[in-house]
Amino acid sequence: xxxxxxxxxxxxxxxxxxxxxxxxxxxxxxxxxxxxxxxxxxxxxxxxxxxxxxxxxxxxxxxxxxxxxxxxxxxxxxxxxxxxxxxxxxxxxxxxxxxxxxxxxxxxxxxxxxxxxxxxxxxxxxxxxxxxxxxxxxxxxxxxxxxxxxxxxxxxxxxxxxxxxxxxxxxxxxxxxxxxxxxxxxxxxxxxxxxxxxxxxxxxxxxxxxxxxxxxxxxxxxxxxxxxxxxxxxxxxxxxxxxxxxxxxxxxxxxxxxxxxxxxxxxxxxxxxxxxxxxxxxxxxxxxxxxxxxxxxxxxxxxxxxxxxxxxxxxxxxxxxxxxxxxxxxxxxxxxxxxxxxxxxxxxxxxxxxxxxxxxxxxxxxxxxxxxxxxxxxxxxxxxxxxxxxxxxxxxxxxxxxxxxxxxxxxxxxxxxxxxxxxxxxxxxxxxxxxxxxxxxxxxxxxxxxxx
Amino acid sequence: xxxxxxxxxxxxxxxxxxxxxxxxxxxxxxxxxxxxxxxxxxxxxxxxxxxxxxxxxxxxxxxxxxxxxxxxxxxxxxxxxxxxxxxxxxxxxxxxxxxxxxxxxxxxxxxxxxxxxxxxxxxxxxxxxxxxxxxxxxxxxxxxxxxxxxxxxxxxxxxxxxxxxxxxxxxxxxxxxxxxxxxxxxxxxxxxxxxxxxxxxxxxxxxxxxxxxxxxxxxxxxxxxxxxxxxxxxxxxxxxxxxxxxxxxxxxxxxxxxxxxxxxxxxxxxxxxxxxxxxxxxxxx
Numbered sequence: 001x002x003x004x005x006x007x008x009x010x011x012x013x014x015x016x017x018x019x020x021x022x023x024x025x026x027x028x029x030x031x032x033x034x035x036x037x038x039x040x041x042x043x044x045x046x047x048x049x050x051x052x053x054x055x056x057x058x059x060x061x062x063x064x065x066x067x068x069x070x071x072x073x074x075x076x077x078x079x080x081x082x083x084x085x086x087x088x089x090x091x092x093x094x095x096x097x098x099x100x101x102x103x104x105x106x107x108x109x110x111x112x113x114x115x116x117x118x119x120x121x122x123x124x125x126x127x128x129x130x131x132x133x134x135x136x137x138x139x140x141x142x143x144x145x146x147x148x149x150x151x152x153x154x155x156x157x158x159x160x161x162x163x164x165x166x167x168x169x170x171x172x173x174x175x176x177x178x179x180x181x182x183x184x185x186x187x188x189x190x191x192x193x194x195x196x197x198x199x200x201x202x203x204x205x206x207x208x209x210x211x212x213x214x215x216x217x218x219x220x221x222x223x224x225x226x227x228x229x230x231x232x233x234x235x236x237x238x239x240x241x242x243x244x245x246x247x248x249x250x251x252x253x254x255x256x257x258x259x260x261x262x263x264x265x266x267x268x269x270x271x272x273x274x275x276x277x278x279x280x281x282x283x284x285x286x287x288x289x290x291x292x293x294x295x296x297x298x299x300x301x302x303x304x305x306x307x308x309x310x311x312x313x314x315x316x317x318x319x320x321x322x323x324x325x326x327x328x329x330x331x332x333x334x335x336x337x338x339x340x341x342x343x344x345x346x347x348x349x350x351x352x353x354x355x356x357x358x359x360x361x362x363x364x365x366x367x368x369x370x371x372x373x374x375x376x377x378x379x380x381x382x383x384x385x386x387x388x389x390x391x392x393x394x395x396x397x398x399x400x401x402x403x404x405x406x407x408x409x410x411x412x413x414x415x416x417x418x419x420x421x422x423x424x425x426x427x428x429x430x431x432x433x434x435x436x437x438x439x440x441x442x443x444x445x446x447x448x449x450x451x452x
Numbered sequence: 453x454x455x456x457x458x459x460x461x462x463x464x465x466x467x468x469x470x471x472x473x474x475x476x477x478x479x480x481x482x483x484x485x486x487x488x489x490x491x492x493x494x495x496x497x498x499x500x501x502x503x504x505x506x507x508x509x510x511x512x513x514x515x516x517x518x519x520x521x522x523x524x525x526x527x528x529x530x531x532x533x534x535x536x537x538x539x540x541x542x543x544x545x546x547x548x549x550x551x552x553x554x555x556x557x558x559x560x561x562x563x564x565x566x567x568x569x570x571x572x573x574x575x576x577x578x579x580x581x582x583x584x585x586x587x588x589x590x591x592x593x594x595x596x597x598x599x600x601x602x603x604x605x606x607x608x609x610x611x612x613x614x615x616x617x618x619x620x621x622x623x624x625x626x627x628x629x630x631x632x633x634x635x636x637x638x639x640x641x642x643x644x645x646x647x648x649x650x651x652x653x654x655x656x657x658x659x660x661x662x663x664x665x666x667x668x669x670x671x672x673x674x675x676x677x678x679x680x681x682x683x684x685x686x687x688x689x690x691x692x693x694x695x696x697x698x699x700x701x702x703x704x705x706x707x708x709x710x711x712x713x714x715x716x717x718x719x720x721x722x723x724x725x726x727x728x729x730x731x732x733x734x735x736x737x
Contacts, residue, residue: 103583150634155556158546162605169602170569173577246464256475262719264662267708271485281501379573428576435571
């Protein structure tokens, strides 16, 4: 049968609804829910109406001012002393708080968009009612409407609360921070700041922060590759060792390793920093065994950058290999045995079996989660922050040390002494772009795998 | 034939030795943490592996500490994590179920937006969350709980991967018999997702116990240690104790051990669910 792929045209255009609809239908274009009320869908109509009234009240009393102040983020940028004529005294006027103005401006924009969406839903519902009236179809009663919420419209019931949560705690902050990247919000403009376009991007990519950004970016990528590759590779090897024939009490051995991962990171990594300290137990142990002549400065403020970086990667292996082992164990147990058997019959030794069969199969299955891990490592805050705190210091960097990743630098720029909030917002956007590029690449690759 | 057997025995014992060595290497720092928590020390610094003198005073000192109210932290964290666990699990499971089993107009859009939002580093929104909560006067435990719960809607991937593996024909059969989708969700979806519910509840319950960053930003402005959660309280204690008040360092370690032991045990017991959780999405390859 011939089937058209294009969507069917709507049963009635909005123009037709407007021209031929009765007065309540026409009214629905201005007063949301009018048409629903006319057709005895009280609950729906009342909900539309109340929302619109509430929205208009909010718009008049607070929305309009929030939106209009968004254009310049407050007029008063610096603290001023002005002479008040009426009282004859000098008054200190504090600058407008741009942080709050921007926040409520973004909130107002989001509410506006939500309202436009709701208005569109209202129009669709009006059109549906118009078409049903025109064609003498069955108009759903209140009861049917409500019952459909638990059936055809279950998704809207189940998603309402999560979406409110996402909008309030993810979308609002994210949009807020993105807009902050286009301001001059820093320690010099800590209360009143203004829009400055791409100035902050310019600072990071070619201005005074570029000398920090590119080296830190380079280390972040090196770190992410090394951390992902080492934990994955050795995790697979460890899993195969535990899964190999003859080893008893496999669950016990796995648990021994998992304990390290299960300990909260702020405990294990903070204590690891103590353990590796210049005067810490590891150095004392190595000294007393006469393996080293003088203590090694693994992660201190004046450590060798290369030593510190290697230490960070090794410590990350300590934390990361157990979980990688756990995941690859599940995959190894499900690997088809026949290929391995066939290879053995043909005289392949265990190393060849691993290299040509087991490892590629695991790699294939784990490719998507490896990309996830890679992106996770780009954003691996805990290991760096708790273990080294970004140390050793690098005098060529601004607000970052040799082991700092982009995220820890972002954190320092906000909560450290430099207080360059706009630059940290720019970094957030750049990290997003990097993650997005890698994810896109990964999804295309995995799709290619699937087709091939 | 005998030589083959001997070779196999040798290989097996070599593997056992290797495993044992690795376990020792891996657990050595953990054992040291426990030893350090038992060591008598007032230098604010632990530089030995085997304590010169054993004592339990670090534990009693931590529990009775007035300046760092450990028991208050425990109670706060228990409260936050329990509420967050119940709400987050409900939200995560319903989002995952909806996206996996139901078909509706903006499903694809929702997945795409979630994917994009997930790529922004979480730290970026911290300042914003701080100001949002501040302007609504919510810089307290309730605000912290809301932050944890608010993020739950986007952590649906693992649970969705799980639901994707359950054949849809079960739902369709029930719908044929006249069940509404709500009934399908309640009587088929939820019972089938028990391991997923356990996994989600476990991870959301543990999160407040180990998070020292968000809790620090949100709770620190009150300045009252009684309002802290355990992770931030201990972290804050270390930063104050290091260098200044030297007797507190070993108490900090004792506090860490007290908190790490139950979490570790919980995690080890639940590791089966954890593996199922991680691999549920990856299995489809």
